[in-house]
Amino acid sequence: MGTTNILIAGVGGQGLVLSTRIISYAAFKEGFDIKSGDVIGLSQRGGTVWGSVRFGKEVHSPIIPNGEADILLGLEELESLRWLHLMRKNAHIIINKQNIFPNRVLIEKEEYPKDIVADLKSKGFQVDSVDAREIARTAGNVKTENIVLLGRLSKLLPIKYETWIETIKENVPAKTVDINIIAFNKSRE
């Protein structure tokens, strides 16, 4: 198989680094060569953040080349629009129904874009719009929001269910393992 390229987009503080880490470890445990990258630092304070995971037989660049991303995992709607130049035609987009207003929207200098999901569909992407917070809430803890999104992602990737569970166990705080697994399973239903 070729390389699978996953881009994760979100807002600083949403837990993107952990999500990128879990996807990376799951692919690694499954036996793939893997490279990942993410931007941390200044952007942690509510700025634009992104992560990339690339896995396959042999991977060189940790950064996804322009136009080659197969899947976008958008933790926030607006941030999902920011990286479309990296996406393949007809790529999968898993998008969280979550709007976090950027500074210029808060101070009323710009409008938050409307109908993002419809816009993405009209561009030919295969869009899975997920109310991750609501699913997390019904699973028992809103903080499992990102795990809910990973549950959806897991259905698109050649990584075994058991590998995901093992990886989640090793990467979330010990006290929250059970609730995270419940949320992961619920989102895969």
Add this chain to the structure above:
Amino acid sequence: MGNTELMTGNEAVSRGFWENGGIFAASYPGSPTVEILESMKKYSEIEARWAPNEKVALEMSIGASMAGGRTMVSMKHVGINIAADPFMTFTQIRTKGGFVLVIGDDPGLNSSQNEQDSRFWGKFANIPVLEPSNPQEIKDYTKLALNLSEEFGTPVLLKLTTTLCHGRAPVQLGERTEAVVEGFVEDQGRFCMLPPYANKQQYFMQERIQKLREYNNSTSINALTEKADADTLIITSGVSYQYLLETQPNASILKLAMVYPLPIEKIQELSSKYKKIIVVEELMPFIEEILKANGIKAEGKRFFPFTGELTTEIIRKGLYEAGILEEKPVINEKNIQIPPRTPMLCAGCPHRPVFHILKKAKAVVMGDIGCYSLGILEPFEVLKTNISMGASLGMVQGVASTLRKAGKSEPLVAMIGDGTFFHSGMTGMVELSKTKDNITVIVMDNRTTAMTGGQFTPTTGEYLEGKGDHTISIKGILEAFGIKDITVLDQFKYKETKETMLAAMKREGLSIIITTRPCALNFKIKEPYFYVDQEICISCRSCIGVNCPPISMKQYEGKDKKNSYINPDMCVGCSVCSQVCPVGAIKRSQKEEA
């Protein structure tokens, strides 16, 4: 997988240092190298220390190396500027304990104030520079660096970049091999850099770099991948190599591990077999210029940008223009029609009320480096300058002196955080302590090096409930400098803070305000959230002006105008917005609801 682990570049540095007998590591936190020292802490054989600045980190490391220990000092690219004084003299000395200087460059300025190319330090200071291209090489080159350091008696620069530091990939693990520590053996001729000892060392350095060049000519660390029938040779190093592989060029590739001193003779011999020599390197034409100076007809910056990170598509485009790729690459344009998302102060950040007051006061503020640099951005736009760590204090005196001489004096403010104050602010403060100009210095003592992830500062101890065994009082230091006009205040008492600040800015001479609220990220506020009473809100947007992530304007049903809204999931209950509301519309929820 066996003994393989997924690691970031930063973790791979630490692992490599540990496996190869490292004993002392020091750093000052700065992106992208923060996690090198953070991940060093799990290795009990290593003493890993955060220093107050990079100069002290380097000086401690010099001592550790002179005592015979294998040593590492890591920093971001601008860190070496302040450490350059000891560094430029230390490199003259025949190194004892293996010494690795790790510098993380930030091409594209993801989290930095400039974009300097650290490879030049190698040439400037007569030391070798290694440039790995992935986490496995980072670990391997850390070992190589320690070995070269002891074999040739030289500090070695391991040069990384943001992408390399933060990127993850599988790394083969090894066991630790202890290194013998001889101890400090007196040798003034070796360790005292005064004439005539230092004069001799100029020749030593020349000879050392010559030997390293010979080593680099004969070593197998530089990898040549020859392509039959190709008439182009591409010379590259670092992460650019990985991007280059993605483009699959019809060319031979020489991947350099050691970019200074270059294996010139080897490249000269090799280049005679090719029609075209192309250099792919990030930032400045470092390799390209050395090759040209040695009569090799290399081209690089004609086809590749001098600023920003390289990417696979940028390299594709350059190779196409250089006639190496036949197909014109199709590059999707970035969507710039959507709102940007700049970083913001966190909900409950103690810097917020101070910026709000300074904006209303239309104060002229010299800024400094830290989270409070975000005060440059809208809507505050309060800080008028931003140069380097601690610069606000010297600069404010320069502005004051010039304005006074020109008959244009006005009240001035300088703003500095606690981490930056200890890093390089204290000497500026010594100079300021005798000023007669109207200058107000605001020390934002949030007990945290916040921007880099919340490392402790010398004032954190006071807040650690018995865990801190050491704490330094900034007020005590300033009093010792002979400064009398010092006010310590809690900036969440908005009205009192405003009155105090405005009064201080009116007073002639130096006044100091120390704000005491700790970082909201390290010392989380968990108070009941605030909400807007729609019956009272007059849509005046005073709360929007404090610019807190949970506060926005919202169209409520049955209302003509938008009213303000506070997202209860994001509000931490700091109360600042409720204090600026002129009509008392912002109220605290009950504890049970929170």
